[in-house]
Amino acid sequence: MIPKYITSVSELDNLVGLAPKEREKLETVTDLFPFRSNEYYLSLIDWKDGHDPLRRIVVPDAQELRKGGSADPSCEKEYTKQPGLQHKYDQTGLLLLTDVCGGICRFCFRKRLFMTCERETVKDVSANIEYIRNHPEITNVLLTGGDPLTLETRRLEKILRELREIPHVGIIRIGSKMLAYNPYRILNDPDLTYVLSRYSTPEKRIYLMAHFNHPRELTDISIRAAEALQKAGVVVVNQTPILSGINDSPETLTTLFRSLSFAGISPYYVFQCRPTTGNSLFQVPLEESYEILQKSWQACSGLAKRARFVMSHATGKIEIVGRTAEHVFMRYHQAAERADIGKFMVFRSNPIARWFDDYSHALTDFEPKKVWLF
Ligand code: SF4
Numbered sequence: 001m002i003p004k005y006i007t008s009v010s011e012l013d014n015l016v017g018l019a020p021k022e023r024e025k026l027e028t029v030t031d032l033f034p035f036r037s038n039e040y041y042l043s044l045i046d047w048k049d050g051h052d053p054l055r056r057i058v059v060p061d062a063q064e065l066r067k068g069g070s071a072d073p074s075c076e077k078e079y080t081k082q083p084g085l086q087h088k089y090d091q092t093g094l095l096l097l098t099d100v101c102g103g104i105c106r107f108c109f110r111k112r113l114f115m116t117c118e119r120e121t122v123k124d125v126s127a128n129i130e131y132i133r134n135h136p137e138i139t140n141v142l143l144t145g146g147d148p149l150t151l152e153t154r155r156l157e158k159i160l161r162e163l164r165e166i167p168h169v170g171i172i173r174i175g176s177k178m179l180a181y182n183p184y185r186i187l188n189d190p191d192l193t194y195v196l197s198r199y200s201t202p203e204k205r206i207y208l209m210a211h212f213n214h215p216r217e218l219t220d221i222s223i224r225a226a227e228a229l230q231k232a233g234v235v236v237v238n239q240t241p242i243l244s245g246i247n248d249s250p251e252t253l254t255t256l257f258r259s260l261s262f263a264g265i266s267p268y269y270v271f272q273c274r275p276t277t278g279n280s281l282f283q284v285p286l287e288e289s290y291e292i293l294q295k296s297w298q299a300c301s302g303l304a305k306r307a308r309f310v311m312s313h314a315t316g317k318i319e320i321v322g323r324t325a326e327h328v329f330m331r332y333h334q335a336a337e338r339a340d341i342g343k344f345m346v347f348r349s350n351p352i353a354r355w356f357d358d359y360s361h362a363l364t365d366f367e368p369k370k371v372w373l374f
Pocket of ligand 1: 103104107108109110177211
């Protein structure tokens, strides 16, 4: 199968038949934030169910027009050193290679790439490769966008080759939702798996950061595509935000994490949904997300619950490590300021908080009521 891409509400209407009023509503949304999907992914949706979680992932919703949120909630522009290159944590460089994806997630935290004419991605990456070459502290490079697997294999090969020529670059990560959106991109192109096998060496692996949000995205065909990557020596891991109406139930997450671990895809990060413009309908309060996750993990084996629950905040990756009725405990897993890495913070519980900024000052006089010694 070579799935055809669908990029307008009228094409979607032709394919699945929308109610006239709905079509009109969706077009108002796509005037602002475009729609993109393909025949394969749309075929996974149960169109009789207005609340189908996969539908919610790609089909526009009038609630996206609600005011509020930020175009750049993690302040990525602040860490953009030159066009198409971000450098926030010492050891990690990000190359933004494209503003095209296999589908456009309605909750994308980088939706600004699709909404404005301002370009943050670059075609010619030579200056950015040079930057990485001149920064020996960069041992990890994340290829992102957009979805790097939408690039022609030839172009991807050139980038991988040039990065592999830099001795201090160990890990190359590819952030991609293609396994979920269009696994045929991998299965139909043996050159791609050949190229990946060439540059994912026993000493220096390529990681594919997959983006399965719901267990129904893990179809037989997507598992076959993941297997093709694994056979090429690529380490496949998964990251997903917790999303209202998509995966905000312990049962759904348990099934997702279990199925991923069965397929050898380690759950890596679970994110709190960022307060991006038009994303409020997807955000679950932080402490509720934490509880959902804890419950989902109760029925998971160790390999299925290796993920950390984090917020990608402007100041760093903040892990939510615990909660009591009165307090929430957090720790900087990564930080823009080196001194903050590992910093532990205690806040008063705020059940309606959706983001780090909703918590006021960290408590400095926190004393646990009891200390249990084992
Ligand atoms: S695949 Fe990633 S970059 Fe593309 S729309 Fe989804 S979240 Fe955004």
